[in-house]
Amino acid sequence: MQIVRRQRGNRLKDREIYALAAALLYDVGHGPFSQAFEEVSKRLGLEAVNHELISEKLIREGEIAETLKTIAGVDAADKIADMVTGTGTKTVHNAVVSSQFDADRLDYMRRDRMMTGSRHSSIDFDWLLENLEIDDITTGVDDESTGTVPTFVIGPKAIHAAEAYILGLFQLYPTVYYHKTTRGVEKLFIELLVRLVQLVRDDKHAAVNLPSSHPLIRFGEDPNNMDAVLALDDTVVLGALSQLSESSDKLISNFTRRLLDRNLLKCVDIRSRATHIIDRKNEQSPALIKMIDACCELVLAKLRELNTKLMQPCGVSVILTDKAERSAYKTDENSRGPIERINVKTEGKELLDLRERSKIVASIDEFKLCRAYFDRDKPDIKDMIDNIIEEEAKKCRKQEPD
Numbered sequence: 439m440q441i442v443r444r445q446r447g448n449r450l451k452d453r454e455i456y457a458l459a460a461a462l463l464y465d466v467g468h469g470p471f472s473q474a475f476e477e478v479s480k481r482l483g484l485e486a487v488n489h490e491l492i493s494e495k496l497i498r499e500g501e502i503a504e505t506l507k508t509i510a511g512v513d514a515a516d517k518i519a520d521m522v523t524g525t526g527t528k529t530v531h532n533a534v535v536s537s538q539f540d541a542d543r544l545d546y547m548r549r550d551r552m553m554t555g556s557r558h559s560s561i562d563f564d565w566l567l568e569n570l571e572i573d574d575i576t577t578g579v580d581d582e583s584t585g586t587v588p589t590f591v592i593g594p595k596a597i598h599a600a601e602a603y604i605l606g607l608f609q610l611y612p613t614v615y616y617h618k619t620t621r622g623v624e625k626l627f628i629e630l631l632v633r634l635v636q637l638v639r640d641d642k643h644a645a646v647n648l649p650s651s652h653p654l655i656r657f658g659e660d661p662n663n664m665d666a667v668l669a670l671d672d673t674v675v676l677g678a679l680s681q682l683s684e685s686s687d688k689l690i691s692n693f694t695r696r697l698l699d700r701n702l703l704k705c706v707d708i709r710s711r712a713t714h715i716i717d718r719k720n721e722q723s724p725a726l727i728k729m730i731d732a733c734c735e736l737v738l739a740k741l742r743e744l745n746t747k748l749m750q751p752c753g754v755s756v757i758l759t760d761k762a763e764r765s766a767y768k769t770d771e772n773s774r775g776p777i778e779r780i781n782v783k784t785e786g787k788e789l790l791d792l793r794e795r796s797k798i799v800a801s802i803d804e805f806k807l808c809r810a811y812f813d814r815d816k817p818d819i820k821d822m823i824d825n826i827i828e829e830e831a832k833k834c835r836k837q838e839p840d
Contacts, residue, residue, distance in 0.1 A: 452517075455510050457531035460521035461541040463502065467492030469667060470675045474624040478631045484661050492667065494519050530572050530588040537778040538768060539590055539603075547607055550614060558613050559606030562599045569596035575781055575789050591781045591789060600780055601798045608766035611805055616762060618705040622811055623697065625758045630682070630693045631675075633753075634658055637687060647685040654678055689754045703758060703811035706823050708737050712808075715831035722803070733834040734761070734808040740826045741810055748819070756819060758811040766802040767793055 467489040469475035479487035496502050503515035510518075520526035521535045534541055544563065551559050571593065574586040592600055614620065631654075637645050638658025648655050653669040660666050682694040696702060712733045717726045738759050745757040768778065780792040793800050812819045 452510070452514075453529060453531045456514065456517045456521055457534045459506060459510065459514075460518045460535040463493065463497055463518065464522055464535060464542055465489065465493065466496055466502070467494070470670050470672045471624070471627055474627050475631075475670075477624075477628050478635075479661075481628065481632050482635055482661065487661060487667055490523065492664070494523050495664065496668075497522060528587060530590065533590050533778070537590070537780075539780050543607060547603075547610065550610060554614050556610070556613055558609040561603045561606050565599050566592065566596055566603065569593040569599070571783070573781070573783065573789065589781060591783050593783055594785050597782060597792075597795060600782065600792055601796050604767050604780075604792070604796075604799050604802070608764075608802060608805065611764045612807075616764070616805070616807055618707070618809060619702065621760050621762075621807075621809070622702050622705055625760060625811055626693045626697055626703070627675075629755065629758065630690060630697075633687065633689045634682075635661060637690075642687075645685060645687045646690065647681050648678060652678065687753075688750065692754055704814035704820070706810045706812070706820065706827075707808075708810055708827055709734055709806060709808040711824075711827045712737065712831045712834075715828065716835045729834050729837065731806070733831050736830045736834070737827050738808065740830065741823065744822060744826070756812065756816070757823065760807065760809045760811065763804055763806040765804050767799050 465472075469479075469487065469489065469492075472489075475487070476489060478484075497506070497519040498515050506515045506518060517526070521532055524532065524536055533539070536542075547559050547561060548563065550556075569592050571591045572588055573591040575589050575591075577585055577587050634646055634654060635658040637643070638655055643650060643655060646655065646658075653666070653674050657663075657666045657670055679694050679698055682690055683698055685691045685694070709730065712730050713720075716730050716733060717723075738761060741757050741759055745755055745759075748756040750756070767780075781789050782792050782795045783789055784795070810823050812823065
């Protein structure tokens with residue numbers, strides 16, 4: 439994203455360079471398969487495997503830091519790292535790097551739409567930028583002003599384009615990022631890597647069927663080692679699948695073959711089934727949504743118990759569960775404040791949060807998913823899952839207020 443405004447000395451020019459570099463380096467610390475790898479680290483309790491922490495370390499130290507110092511000055515690496523982490527002095531340039539209208543979102547929305555062939559999330563990119571300005575917005579605590587901060591503002595002509603942007607971003611989650619097949623593959627990948635690391639930790643390297651020098655083995659031996667983490671990428675994992683498919687560990691060999699053969703697990707949409715029983719008229723009232731949320735949690739708990747009972751002696755899970763949620767637009771309460779939100783200038787020159795200006799954006803509900811995955815060759819498992827969903831949903835429905 440380019441910021442078009444008059445140059446006001448070297449300080450402003452430097453900040454523009456820092457913002458450009460920070461936007462390019464924002465996700466440099468991501469591991470293989472991005473967010474799925476983050477889930478692996480959470481499951482294993484690996485504090486060091488956090489893409490934000492790794493990004494910061496890579497920018498402040500080593501080869502990237504030296505390159506930045508050569509190009510943009512001695513303190514450039516630290517300034518850019520501050521922008522990536524959201525620390526230090528906040529300016530409009532921080533919004534370029536991380537906000538609800540940042541360079542990352544504007545890039546991946548168009549890129550992922552093209553790469554997946556999706557017809558969703560089309561946005562008028564040029565019109566949005568044409569109507570983008572920089573203005574000062576008042577900050578404060580309660581009703582008391584604490585000053586102003588420069589941020590991005592869109593003019594009234596771009597309100598519909600901004601609405602389309604939010605809707606487009608939101609549509610990418612159920613149709614691409616949270617699609618049942620996408621998430622099903624991620625679940626297999628997560629279970630596979632978690633098991634691999636556990637085996638290596640238990641000195642059962644032979645069961646993995648990878649040489650001791652392989653990056654995945656080295657990662658399993660010392661997962662908090664930065665060099666071991668950086669040695670991993672998508673190609674390292676994909677290149678190991680053929681060998682992993684011959685592993686003596688049943689979970690690793692089973693899940694790897696499923697990935698190679700695209701013999702994925704069958705999906706049951708728990709939330710959809712529960713909603714059909716509890717909210718038959720699709721009223722979507724807060725009370726009914728809360729009831730559906732509670733039902734999903736009960737179903738997940740029962741499925742975990744069932745999985746423990748049915749789990750094969752070799753440790754291969756029979757049922758995998760998945761739960762996630764995504765807001766279309768963050769409010770001030772769950773964002774970093776006025777720099778992060780999308781501000782709209784009205785015809786009367788007043789600055790409003792897009793959610794206040796647009797009934798469409800304000801009305802978008804949070805997207806939630808709750809699913810179970812099982813072996814499609816075992817219909818009896820599906821019957822058990824269906825029975826648990828129906829039983830728990832009917833219990834919740836009996837509590838429905840008159």
